[in-house]
Amino acid sequence: MHQPDPELAAVCRPVATARGLPNAHYTDPATHAREAERLFFAGWAGLGVAADLPAPGDAVPVDFLGVPLVMLRGRDGRLRVFQNICRHRGMVLVAEPRNIPGALRCPYHSWCYGLDGRLVATPHVGGPGMNLHDAIDRAALGLIEVRSHIWRDIVWINLSGDAPEFETAMAPALAHLAEFEAPLHHGGADSRFTLEVACNWKLAVENYCESYHLPWVHPGLNSYSRLEDHYDILAPGHFSGQGTRAYRPAGAGAFPDFAGLAPRWDAAADYLALYPNVLVGVHRDHAFVILLLPQGPERVREEVHLYYATPDTDPAARAANAALWKTVFEEDIAVVEGMQRGRNAPGFDGGRFSPAMDAATHCFHAWAAARLAG
């Protein structure tokens, strides 16, 4: 008979009495592997952004929690995700981002694949100069495609292949951000940056989705965005975060607003952690996404991309906006890395939440614990 894990059960209690996830969820490789299966592979997770593959033939490999994947832009313009391995000997096909002018050739024995995944050539497979063999059915040996969906320029994948349809699984998030369903224009090279952080990926989520730390870690916000200007956003089982009623565009008027927004967005902004690994920020004049790509239990890569309502925004203003956000996100590194080191303290019980201030973090923990316990 299944015995409920008492530590995970404690996480799922009401916030006033709950504990956070215990140390193993931040340091233990076996627990990390279980989280990969239950929290990342079983549902929809963020892999990359479509803006990184603007042209047919563009290929971007991604190590997704140890699984080699590749995003490919086909000649038909469609972006697909495949396992980044040859069906012959399992060789990794694409080592670095690049454009593929023709077929995708395995660097080992040169089996070739179309950008739609079809196996199109098997040189010498039947002996020198003989490219056919009865045992090799090309139609059955195409690249293994991973279920994918693009929303808000994010390439979402469901590695297990059996999650509900994206629109069903993500319905609460789609509804919450419906007002921002407008064309997004990536700001380009000046609107992306990557942070390599020595912490478990969940600490990045936890820190992002609560406002409690803002006055202490981001003192620059105190002058205009007071703690009491913030509110919690809670969608149990799906996402959580925080918002502000005191958003002021930096360099007011530098960027055109997204069309059709309600008046409340004149001074509001929402910051959502879409479980497991996509952090989104929406403002009237720009948006951003942070993809969290775990690099083992104690490291995470944060890929940040900024978007605008039009394709022709001022480069200097874009660069300044990216620099502003980079400063904010870098201010968070010391605390998330400090919490990571703290997870090596024997007997730390996962900590206690502020019922008033930590609801978004608890919401995330409860989601993770429920999925891990099931």
Added chain:
Amino acid sequence: MSAADLDTALHGAAARGDAAALVGLYLQAAAGSAGLQAVAGGEGRAAFFLTQALICALEAGDPRAAALRARLRAMGREA
């Protein structure tokens, strides 16, 4: 072109990543082998080089790929 010169040229084109040149050189090699068809293995040697040319052309998106595939198909060596 002698076999040694061909070998040198193939190495050079491969080092430069010059797919178009590789396709041409493999076609030359195949043509040279075609004359050997009367001897044992001559067709196989030509098919080998045509296959090398085909793969280089496929990877590069070289339009010669279609004709190369057709030649090999006619030889019963490609789908």
